Amino acid sequence: MSSPSVASFDYIVIGAGSAGCTLAARLTENGKFSVLLLEAGGTDRHPEVLDPVRWTSLFPGPLDWGYQSQPISACDLRVDHVPRAKMLGGCHSHNASVWVRGHQNDYDGWLRSGCPGWGWDDVLPVFQRIENWQGALGNSRRTGGPMYIAHPVDPHPLAVAFAGAGPLIGLPANADHNDGTLEGTAFFNLTIRNGQRFTVVDGYLNPALARDNLTVMTGAQTTRLLLNGTRCTGVETLRSGVVQSITARREVILSAGVIGSAQCLLSSGIGPAADLRALGIPVVVDLPGVGRNYQDHVLFAGINYECAKPLPPARNNGAEATLWWRSRPGLDCPDIQPVLLEFPFFTPELAARVPSANGFAIAPSIVKPQSRGRLQLVSSDPLVAPQIDVNFLSCDADLDAMLAAVELCRELGASSAFAEFEGREVLPGALSRTEMLATIRQAATSYFHPVGTCRMGTGSDCVVSPTLAVHGVEQLRVVDASIMPEIPCVNTNGPSVMIAEKAADWILA
Template identity: 40%
Template sequence: MGQPLLPTYDYIVVGGGSGGAVVARRLAERGEVKVLLLEAGPSDIGLAAIEDAANWTALLGGPYDWGYRYAPSPELNGRSIAIPRGRVLGGSSSINAMLWYRGHRSDYDAWEAAGATGWNFASVLPYFKRAEDWEDGASELRGAGGPLRIERPCDPHPIARAMLDAAAELGFPVIGDPNGASNEGASLPNLNIGGGRRWSAARGYLHPVADRPNLTIRTHALAIGLRFDGRRCRSIRFIIDGVVTEARAEAEIVLALGAIDTPRLLLMSGIGPSGELGRLGVPVLCDLPGVGENLQDHPLLMGINFRARRPLGPVRDNGGGAMMNWKSAPALPAPDLHAFVVQGAHAGAEVASAYDLSGDIFAMSPGLMRSTSVGRLRLQSAAPDGALDIQPNFLAEPGDVEALIAGMDTMTELAGTKAFADLVAGPAAPDRRLSRREKIAYIRMSCSTFFHPCGSCAMGEGERAVVDPQLRVRGVDGLRIADASVMPIIPSCNTHAPVVMIGERAADFITGTKLATKTAKVSASAMERA
């Protein structure tokens, strides 16, 4: 990572997270092209806090987090919500909960229906598989030997085991693999953990190739603007060691800064809604109305807390250890609710001040994976460190509130099963059964985020689309995006795995590589049989 900077590269990848790490690795290993990867944060190598899987929550709000927040909204009682985003090599995969989960096949079929031609489940499955080193080995639906190690908890916490048993008592399926033929039911999670240590995108994709002579990785490099020759993107300006530096790309520049900083960089460079650019005093290079629009995230309740009958013991795995997907209404075609256990209290400041959470507490936290509320991102200033106005509009749609009420009710039902009888001493927060009106009030008090912002530079074909189905930024040449911002519709899962998949596809689009589709067809058939 200490290679000297050259004035010109074939490809420049901006952002070293779940998308950028993949693209940089795949481009560098295909031929003798010169690749530059720029990351605003430090290297992850040797950072014990990042490797420590069990204590990942200590990273939130710390030096490896950008520190972004969602703007206050009346639906959340005027609260501002933190959005942890990784500012370190590996991006958010270096500070997240390490969940590898791709959601339901209909998520990607919906992308294609929304205009992202060629992004149906059968087409994207081979790219998920290519990334995987799944502990059970390769199958029609899973991959092995890929850069990212994926394991189940080997010794689940008693609370995690209880969630599985409780789900079975209530008639929910208990499934062996949420990335298998069906994701409906309770299961142990897939975790990017190997040997008890975090297995981030940096560890999986970048560390093994960091010494390649054709790959330059520069950390502490803050991107501040793109430069163009006419309509062709030719170079990136960035600050490194306090000095503004510029590097040129002969072929392409790939943006992978995430759903917040990719639209920010585009707007700073004159690409976005002309009205917004005019307000910011930025000359219009390309009027793209969709930049910063269509922002989506999953609302999460922090959480439904219970008083434990005995001490919980040391934290295991990622502090959770079991998850559950189910439908808020039987007629739905796929699960819309998701919950996980927390080996400790799970509450924001408002809930913690309203309830007694002292002593031994654990939580089961539900959230909505098919929320319909949509937000947007605005720049308050075009300066690199300018303030942002990021509004997901959580709970703006009444249907989202109704689904979360159903999520709360299911957590209460789980806690009342025989499986939890030896673990639950009583409710803690809420500390009693609530009326419908009180449940809505609790939802507004406790609603937070799964940390899954996406969609702010959506893929498609219409005038609101920012990138085409090959991830090329519309209206300009030589510029692509490979991160969560291109998702036209939020998938019903943690976004790390889909972003890795997007990075894998982006590299193939750039190099013209065609991955064999036979596996995808077979696997789609397997899903249909299930």
């Protein structure tokens, strides 16, 4: 896609991911405003992207930013890859094609934290507007939206076994995990159409490309925001070695994700003043919360089974069935989420304990972590990757939740539902608490859902208002998963699209 023929637009959207594609399409619908959508990566039309079962091959790689965490203190100082897509569609182009709205208490928690307009009753109609649901129509399901959502077609026998294993050990089955409750075993809703990944590029961006008022520029990395005092007037981008300044007449909207949006603010002088001064970056607005509040779901990779009986190849996304549950009584929403993977899954540190490729894994995860990390710059050069301290498992509560999740997964895997596959648990096996904790520290990895570095709210630690305007800066918003004050207990792609739809309503009002 070519450079813009003009250097001024009504709106500039930075990042063509789940939120950015949605926002660019919505802002150009009425034909009144010109929009420039900037994307540092390139096309998403690659065979390994379009085939939804091949998502694990996409990172690290040329379609990924290649971010690495700092050594993780609670995980034996291991370094973890932080997958972030670098192409049109963003992480919707390299994730597992899962579509989940979230638990009603996820959003009611945002509401209680001081974010009016973000409760479950507020966001449910937005999800309904987005979705083109292919299954039975219940009270909360709708058709006609831009996003194709469906149950897995002809699910893998392992996924069927997992869905049936829950009731065998006393857990409920959940026929619709998108009705505001999640508890129980379920088949994921997927954004896969006719065997091919279906993303925001297909649902939002491509239909909008014919509009004269939308310009999409790929291979363009935004290096910093242009500011006149505390008013954002445009952006500086780097493309093919050439720096270009582009003006926004109305607003600049950061949709560069949990890492990119925070990094762009910091590089532009918006963030913790002391940190910026230490790097020689002139302070425009002292916002201590920029880069803080980093949260991510944490996977245990994984409970692995070696099978004597040959298994069919993985189907659909290779991860068709899941379970949400609570690790202890008294929680207002699930805090653990096991996922059935139709292939072995382990960290490099534990590879020797999984001898065969003919097997599968049940990957437990904690989805309401108490641990918080931080992102910060190490250089004033906007092209230098920031330092990412994921800080996994630093709270005892997270370790306790993961222990409960691991034992629940082992119980599921040992149920008679899996007997036909003649599987033998090879990792982790029956261990003492001390041994299991040691294994968890070696097996912990990102579930690819980082959020929170540009927190929404009104407190001194917040970066954006409940309408997503950056505190202290005019004509600048952040619209992506980085604004989430607390991570929802579900995969974050669907909520990111919802955030963009709500933002578009406010911007166009």
